[in-house]
Amino acid sequence: xxESTLPSLTSTVLYLDxxxxxxxxxxxxxxxxxxxxxxxxxxxxxxxGAGKTTMMDIITxxxxxxxxxxxxxxxxxxxxxDETEIATLGIGRKFQKPTVFExxxxxxxxxxxxxxxxxxxxxxxxxxxxxxxxxxxxxxxxKLQDSRARLAGALSHGQKQWLEIxxxxxxxxxxxxxxxxxxxxxxxxxxATAELLKTIAKVKSVVVVEHDMAFVRELGVKVTCLHEGAxxxxxxxxxxxxxxxxxxxxxxx
Amino acid sequence: xxARLDRAGWIFAFLLIATAVAVPFMALSPATSAFHLPSYLVxxxxxxxxxxxxxxxxxxxxxxxxxxxxxxxxxFALGGYAMGMYLMRQIGARGVYANPILxxxxxxxxxxxxxxxxxxxxxxxxxxxxxxxxxxxxxxAFGWFAFRSRVxxxxxxxxxxxxxFALFKEFFRNDFGFGGNNGLTDFKDLLGFSLQTDAMKAALxxxxxxxxxxxxxxxxxxxxxKYGKVLVAVRDAESRVRFxxxxxxxxxxxAFVVSAIIAGIGGALYVPQVGIINPSEFTPGNxxxxxxxxxxxxxxxxxxxxxxxxxxxxxxxxxxxxxxEVWLFALGGLFVLVTxxxxxxxxxxxxxxxxAAAGALLIVHFAPIAPNGLxxxxxxxxxxxxxxxxxxxxxxxxxxxxxxxIRRLGGATPDIARSSSGNGP
Numbered sequence: 001x002x003e004s005t006l007p008s009l010t011s012t013v014l015y016l017d018x019x020x021x022x023x024x025x026x027x028x029x030x031x032x033x034x035x036x037x038x039x040x041x042x043x044x045x046x047x048x049g050a051g052k053t054t055m056m057d058i059i060t061x062x063x064x065x066x067x068x069x070x071x072x073x074x075x076x077x078x079x080x081x082d083e084t085e086i087a088t089l090g091i092g093r094k095f096q097k098p099t100v101f102e103x104x105x106x107x108x109x110x111x112x113x114x115x116x117x118x119x120x121x122x123x124x125x126x127x128x129x130x131x132x133x134x135x136x137x138x139x140x141x142x143k144l145q146d147s148r149a150r151l152a153g154a155l156s157h158g159q160k161q162w163l164e165i166x167x168x169x170x171x172x173x174x175x176x177x178x179x180x181x182x183x184x185x186x187x188x189x190x191x192a193t194a195e196l197l198k199t200i201a202k203v204k205s206v207v208v209v210e211h212d213m214a215f216v217r218e219l220g221v222k223v224t225c226l227h228e229g230a231x232x233x234x235x236x237x238x239x240x241x242x243x244x245x246x247x248x249x250x251x252x253x
Numbered sequence: 254x255x256a257r258l259d260r261a262g263w264i265f266a267f268l269l270i271a272t273a274v275a276v277p278f279m280a281l282s283p284a285t286s287a288f289h290l291p292s293y294l295v296x297x298x299x300x301x302x303x304x305x306x307x308x309x310x311x312x313x314x315x316x317x318x319x320x321x322x323x324x325x326x327x328x329f330a331l332g333g334y335a336m337g338m339y340l341m342r343q344i345g346a347r348g349v350y351a352n353p354i355l356x357x358x359x360x361x362x363x364x365x366x367x368x369x370x371x372x373x374x375x376x377x378x379x380x381x382x383x384x385x386x387x388x389x390x391x392x393x394a395f396g397w398f399a400f401r402s403r404v405x406x407x408x409x410x411x412x413x414x415x416x417x418f419a420l421f422k423e424f425f426r427n428d429f430g431f432g433g434n435n436g437l438t439d440f441k442d443l444l445g446f447s448l449q450t451d452a453m454k455a456a457l458x459x460x461x462x463x464x465x466x467x468x469x470x471x472x473x474x475x476x477x478x479k480y481g482k483v484l485v486a487v488r489d490a491e492s493r494v495r496f497x498x499x500x501x502x503x504x505x506x507x508a509f510v511v512s513a514i515i516a517g518i519g520g521a522l523y524v525p526q527v528g529i530i531n532p533s534e535f536t537p538g539n540x541x542x543x544x545x546x547x548x549x550x551x552x553x554x555x556x557x558x559x560x561x562x563x564x565x566x567x568x569x570x571x572x573x574x575x576x577x578e579v580w581l582f583a584l585g586g587l588f589v590l591v592t593x594x595x596x597x598x599x600x601x602x603x604x605x606x607x608x609a610a611a612g613a614l615l616i617v618h619f620a621p622i623a624p625n626g627l628x629x630x631x632x633x634x635x636x637x638x639x640x641x642x643x644x645x646x647x648x649x650x651x652x653x654x655x656x657x658x659i660r661r662l663g664g665a666t667p668d669i670a671r672s673s674s675g676n677g678p
């Protein structure tokens with residue numbers, strides 16, 4: 001894909017151009033470009049080692065790219081910011097391995113995630129009243145009302161996935177990065193998750209990394225296939241799965 | 254921000270208030286009274302309460318933020334030195350060299366003027382300000398660099414230990430200006446009251462109990478607030494907290510500074526009660542012992558940390574008098590046993606375990622099976638091992654009997670801290 005096919009910087013919510021990074025000589029990303037429009041949901045597919053998680057790491061500030069541009073909302077240069085600043089701008093992330101605070105309750109997990117001032121003084125002296133409504137609403141969305149007082153560590157794998165998605169919702173970011181949301185879920189859970197993400201995508205921009213092709217089909221959104229650290233195909237799932245290179249490196253013949 | 258107490262917290266608060274009220278009455282009652290508390294015991298109790306303050310401060314950062322500080326003794330010692338400097342200036346012309354301004358060690362070193370660092374320490378309010386400011390400022394500077402650079406885990410522990418060791422070396426030097434190897438001692442009075450009277454000793458013990466209570470309430474308010482929940486989240490999944498938009502280094506720094514200040518206040522109360530402060534308080538071993546108190550009592554419980562400080566020091570007082578050679582082995586063994594079998598410490602025990610342990614202690618004390626004469630020979634370690642084995646056997650026998658009885662009666666065996674915050678590790 002060439003640079004000219006990218007929408008202009010100012011109209012995008014997320015803009016990656018020529019991003020490259022290497023770890024000890026291993027080139028995890030080599031010139032990755034990607035543009036996401038406001039309100040768009042994008043599915044990212046690709047074989048293991050294609051750079052999907054590294055891309056997420058770069059967007060959220062965990063990893064700094066060696067070269068290339070990463071812009072949020074057309075104006076924030078993400079390569080100059082750290083994780084906290086990027087999260088504050090409104091980028092939320094769900095990790096591949098569900099990462100919840102295991103020794104705190106479901107409610108406490110959502111309290112920590114809820115959109116509210118993040119300073120020491122605000123959390124020390126502020127009440128928790130403002131977050132109560134967000135917590136109730138989120139619990140309903142992720143259907144964990146009955147597990148409110150349970151320790152997050154005691155939840156099943158699928159419930160943890162949902163709790164983490166709930167934490168993302170409570171955080172109320174403009175852009176959601178969702179890494180393998182249905183890994184380890186049953187078919188009915190997978191379908192419910194697809195519904196949930198589609199609802200979210202009506203008001204937010206979403207990037208979903210997923211291996212489950214049935215799930216990606218269910219989402220029905222534009223797909224980008226990564227391979228060896230660069231985008232090799234982009235379009236509808238049908239277009240992308242018909243691409244000979246995608247078939248060769250990922251889907252198999 | 255208010256401290257919501259659980260059941261253990263209320264009991265703890267009640268015990269501390271009772272101590273603060275009862276100690277002066279008991280200490281000042283006539284020596285013939287059955288309730289009389291001899292002054293050496295008042296002093297020992299006061300010392301333990303100061304250790305408990307240090308343990309509590311350490312638990313705040315270790316138990317709730319996961320910062321294993323192996324140098325918390327440094328903050329305790331700095332608070333102690335600030336108090337010691339005030340007490341030195343109070344001696345005035347009553348020193349051996351009768352110099353109204355310079356403490357004895359300065360006269361001895363042939364110094365002509367009071368070093369700048371000592372200015373102002375004749376004023377009690379100024380000295381108290383320094384008790385808070387010096388440990389707080391050191392923690393602020395240290396934490397600012399360490400947390401910003403994201404030094405965590407064992408590396409952080411090592412540099413905290415290096416910090417206290419560096420201070421130990423520095424305070425050891427005569428020309429550093431704080432009494433060198435001998436430290437500060439021969440104190441006479443505090444705010445005009447002689448430190449040698451029973452009334453003053455009782456008062457200091459009471460103040461230590463009240464200070465421990467206040468420190469507990471502050472720490473409890475911190476850990477039960479939303480801030481405290483962020484701290485626990487940092488302890489369990491630090492990077493996840495960053496992705497939620499929290500500035501983790503600020504959260505750690507605040508807790509670390511508060512903790513250092515509490516430790517410093519503990520040190521300031523400790524010094525007038527033991528009558529001396531010297532560089533040995535900075536040795537890494539001291540700080541590690543404090544970590545052990547917290548581990549034994551129960552990490553992440555606050556009350557458990559205070560209990561641990563008292564229990565381990567009771568054991569230390571007993572052993573260093575009865576079997577001085579054995580103490581270090583017992584201490585090391587205790588650490589291993591607690592880490593392996595009691596991850597939640599004493600505070601995580603069931604009442605049945607605690608009763609069985611108390612029973613086993615009583616049995617070993619009153620009915621040891623190693624012949625007493627054996628302790629007088631070179632085989633005393635063997636005697637010790639025999640009695641420890643006997644104690645462990647007694648513990649399991651009693652516990653089995655208690656559990657069996659309770660099962661027969663159909664009851665459950667709740668934890669001591671069943672109603673606590675649930676944030677324990």
